[in-house]
Amino acid sequence: MAMIFLGGSRDIFELPGTVIERIGAIVAAEHGVLIGDAPGADAEMQSLLAGYNYEHVGVFHAGPEPRNNLGDWATYHIQPLEGARGFAVHAEKDREMARRADFGLMVWDGASPGTCLNVLRLAGCGSPCVVYDTMRGTVGTVHSIADWHAMLHHASADVRREVEARMTADERLALEA
Template structure:
């Protein structure tokens, strides 16, 4: 299982990420992905274009904000009174827990993406990071 994530400010995936997602599809790996706009939605769009089925979408709200392939959706509720980053932290923790590997597309600024990389590293799970800020 591969946790794919990234910054909400990314609206175009770089070619190496597109190629890596193609390799994930070709190898038929399971994908865990969030429902946010930005990198999540861009990766979802690519996976949906492949008509790829081995995807689970994790969301904190009642319904996913994005589920472009009409995949299985997993609701992970937020703690009572959660705001900002904390609304989505529980679902991100769950994806990192279930994943064997990670692939993050980072804009060099998103704290949520950086924390997801850290979660995977602490659990000794390899993670490929595409750092757009540094090329």
């Protein structure tokens, strides 16, 4: 069973039809799903999976309890790094999902630095990631760091700066490899 990291921007509250179809294919193939507990795309994807009564789902969370677990699935508490604040509280759970995943499927609004970094984390692990860019209306697969750079090329300078600011030293090293 392949493990698929599903995720996306917190500002996405309606999944594109192609994403709904792709998640249906994941369910039909009985792949494992790794998903976060955030509002937005994570919760929308959880809702879809719960509607299928799909069982092969693990919900990763940084807080004491998941913010969303719409299918009452197994949960995995990933402790944030000491002193983590803001976005960094949830980054360690995202890194863990990327490490465990064979593939990724991300819904990106062209602005979310967290989603963009998850695509980088998957590429750094050698796991292909299908990216649905809702801002540009495109779909592409990121296989490598070079593909990730091409994806990020379309983002604004502000988004690129925010992504850079959120990177760990290891993530920066991955860019140089």
